[in-house]
Amino acid sequence: MNELERFLDQVDRDGALAETRARASRRRFLGGALAALGAAAFAARPARAASGLGANDVDILNYALGLEFLQAAFYTEAEQSKALTGTTARAARTVGAVERAHVTAFLKLLGAQAIKRPTFDFQGVTENQQAFLKTAVAFEDLAVAAYKGQAPRLRSDAVLAAAVGIHSVEARHAAWMRQLFGITPAVRAFDRPASRPQINRIVASTHFVSAPAKMSARTDPQFTG
Amino acid sequence: MAYRRSMDEGHPLRTTRRRAIGRALAGCLSFGLAGVALDAAGAGAGSKAGDARIFKLALEIEYAEEAFYREALRRGALRSELREYAHAALTQDGQHLRLLRTALGSAAPARPRFVFGDKTKNERAFIDTAAKLEDLAVAGYNGQAANLTKGGLTVAATIVSVEARHAAWIRALAGEVAAPDAVDKPITAAQVVAGLREIGLRR
Numbered sequence: 199m200n201e202l203e204r205f206l207d208q209v210d211r212d213g214a215l216a217e218t219r220a221r222a223s224r225r226r227f228l229g230g231a232l233a234a235l236g237a238a239a240f241a242a243r244p245a246r247a248a249s250g251l252g253a254n255d256v257d258i259l260n261y262a263l264g265l266e267f268l269q270a271a272f273y274t275e276a277e278q279s280k281a282l283t284g285t286t287a288r289a290a291r292t293v294g295a296v297e298r299a300h301v302t303a304f305l306k307l308l309g310a311q312a313i314k315r316p317t318f319d320f321q322g323v324t325e326n327q328q329a330f331l332k333t334a335v336a337f338e339d340l341a342v343a344a345y346k347g348q349a350p351r352l353r354s355d356a357v358l359a360a361a362v363g364i365h366s367v368e369a370r371h372a373a374w375m376r377q378l379f380g381i382t383p384a385v386r387a388f389d390r391p392a393s394r395p396q397i398n399r400i401v402a403s404t405h406f407v408s409a410p411a412k413m414s415a416r417t418d419p420q421f422t423g
Numbered sequence: 424m425a426y427r428r429s430m431d432e433g434h435p436l437r438t439t440r441r442r443a444i445g446r447a448l449a450g451c452l453s454f455g456l457a458g459v460a461l462d463a464a465g466a467g468a469g470s471k472a473g474d475a476r477i478f479k480l481a482l483e484i485e486y487a488e489e490a491f492y493r494e495a496l497r498r499g500a501l502r503s504e505l506r507e508y509a510h511a512a513l514t515q516d517g518q519h520l521r522l523l524r525t526a527l528g529s530a531a532p533a534r535p536r537f538v539f540g541d542k543t544k545n546e547r548a549f550i551d552t553a554a555k556l557e558d559l560a561v562a563g564y565n566g567q568a569a570n571l572t573k574g575g576l577t578v579a580a581t582i583v584s585v586e587a588r589h590a591a592w593i594r595a596l597a598g599e600v601a602a603p604d605a606v607d608k609p610i611t612a613a614q615v616v617a618g619l620r621e622i623g624l625r626r
Contacts, residue, residue, distance in 0.1 A: 299605040346580045355569040357549055362568040363606040366561045368604070369584035370591035370602035377595040384511055384588035387518035388581040 201367040204337040251311075255357050258348045260313045261394060262361070263304040264411055265344055268401065269337055276324040286327055286378050288355075293371050300364060307360075322408055331379040338372035343392035371407050395396060443519055444604060473574035477567045479532055480612050481579070485520040485561045487619050488509055489513060495543040504596050512553070512589050520584050526578075535626040542623065550597045551581050552622060557590035559610070559618045566609035 202414075253261070256387030276282055282290050305312050324327040336347045345365035373383035401407065492513035495501060501509055524531045542552040564583035568576055591601040610618070 224528035226571050242471035251595065289601070293602065296602070296605045303605075306572055342584050346584065349568065349580050350573040350576045358569050359565075360606065361611060362565045362580070363608065365580070366565060366583055366587040366604060366607040367602060370607075372584075373591035374587035374601035377592060377601070382511070383595070384515060385569040385590040387585060388522075389588075391577070 206299070213359075235292040247283065252353050253355070255352055255354050256308065256311050258352060258361075259304055259308055259357065260311070261348065261362075262310065263301065263313060265341055265397070265401075266297055266300040266304060267411070268318065268406065269341065270301045271293065271315075271318045272320060272324065272333065272337060272406075273297055275318075275320055276330050279324045281325045282327055287329065289374055289378055290330070293334075293374070296367065296371070303360075307357075316407050316411040317409040318406050321404075328379075331375060334375040335372065335379050335381070338368055338375050340392070340397060341368040342372050342389055342395045344394075345388060346396070347391035347393050408418060430579055450553055459506070459520055461483075467584065469570055469572035469575060470537055471572065472491070473570055474572050475527060475614075477571055477575065477579075479530070480567070480615060481582070482523040482527065482531060482566065483535065483619060484615065485516050485523060487537060487622060487624060488516040488556055488560065489496075489520050490534075490537045491539055491543065491552065491623070492516065494537075494539055495549050495553075498543050500543070500545050501549060502546070505549065508589075508592055508596060509549075509553075511592075512557075515589070519585070522578075531576060535624055536589040537623040538625050539623040550593055553593045554590060554599075555618075556622055557586050557593065558584035559622075561607050561614075562591060563615040563618075565607055566611055568609070 273290055276290050277287075277294055320333070323333045341366065345361060345368060349358060349361055349365060352361060369389070376383040462489070492509045496509050496513065533550050540550070561583055564579050564586065567579065571579055587607070595601040616624070
């Protein structure tokens with residue numbers, strides 16, 4: 199059992215997901231391939247603070263951007279694969295548009311401090327509706343836990359306001375994808391946060407990140423002698 | 424009853440409510456940039472007393488939700504998945520309520536009176552009110568995020584995403600777009616109270 203599956207078990211206390219998992223295409227999901235540099239994609243640190251934003255918040259925003267890049271790429275690829283039908287296809291279009299909007303917003307906010315888009319290989323999970331839904335549930339629950347873990351660490355009230363507004367949207371997505379997958383949208387009264395190392399480990403275990411994010415050129419350390 | 428895979432296909436989304444996602448986020452973003460200069464002191468300027476005031480507000484929300492689901496279930500107008508939803512929301516909002524009451528101790532306000540009228544009488548009214556109530560909860564909790572201490576925020580964050588899950592769940596059951604916006608807009612404490620009054624709060 200890999201990290202993402204362990205995470206799914208944690209969020210799936212009623213066991214419905216485990217049951218459905220058996221029906222979903224297991225072979226390609228999270229399977230095979232050597233561990234890419236997934237963790238590195240979300241470990242990039244800014245060399246210096248962007249104007250106006252403190253280094254701490256820039257760091258957290260880049261971490262959030264990494265997760266948004268992952269989600270946006272996932273939904274976009276699923277849309278393009280034409281594997282989704284009916285309600286699921288329409289929901290994926292709506293959610294995908296929102297995740298792409300999150301990416302755009304973070305890129306604008308971070309400017310030159312933003313990490314670059316990593317490249318992804320979703321291991322075939324976007325080509326099958328069941329595998330897509332299962333992965334979407336995992337990503338959305340993961341995003342909720344990740345934002346929750348970082349919100350109290352933000353220093354700027356303004357960034358915090360934006361982050362909590364996105365955090366609850368990710369929770370809406372999680373519930374929606376769960377409902378479409380046929381599992382309970384809200385399993386427990388209190389959603390737990392997850393730390394950055396936890397999230398990074400889970401993302402790395404998927405091998406979905408085939409080339410890690412880099413800092414954009416303008417924020418690379420400069421050696422001027 | 425286990426939550427069954429039953430409504431995957433065949434619920435046409437009443438879509439086309441394409442929101443101006445970009446515009447909403449741009450607003451949020453410019454607010455973010457404008458705000459940066461103002462809060463050099465940093466977030467988390469909350470206090471224990473401030474947390475208590477905010478938890479009292481949150482408790483009013485949870486009282487309303489718990490009373491609403493309890494009454495809807497008692498009146499028996501809900502079938503199958505809607506009943507299941509109401510049971511889950513009642514249980515979870517009830518747990519929020521108890522946590523907040525425990526945290527506030529003797530400072531916890533007493534349970535207010537609610538008059539929901541026809542809002543718990545039929546499925547359509549129930550769906551509309553539940554979505555409104557859960558959205559109100561999300562916006563209300565989000566609106567207080569920057570006023571809470573780090574500890575208070577940590578607790579509130581574990582609750583608000585569950586409210587958001589309820590809001591999406593009820594919409595998905597109704598065949599609606601479950602998460603139409605890119606970012607949830609916060610509301611003030613006064614807007615929370617006004618919203619609760621509109622739904623049925625009679626304190």
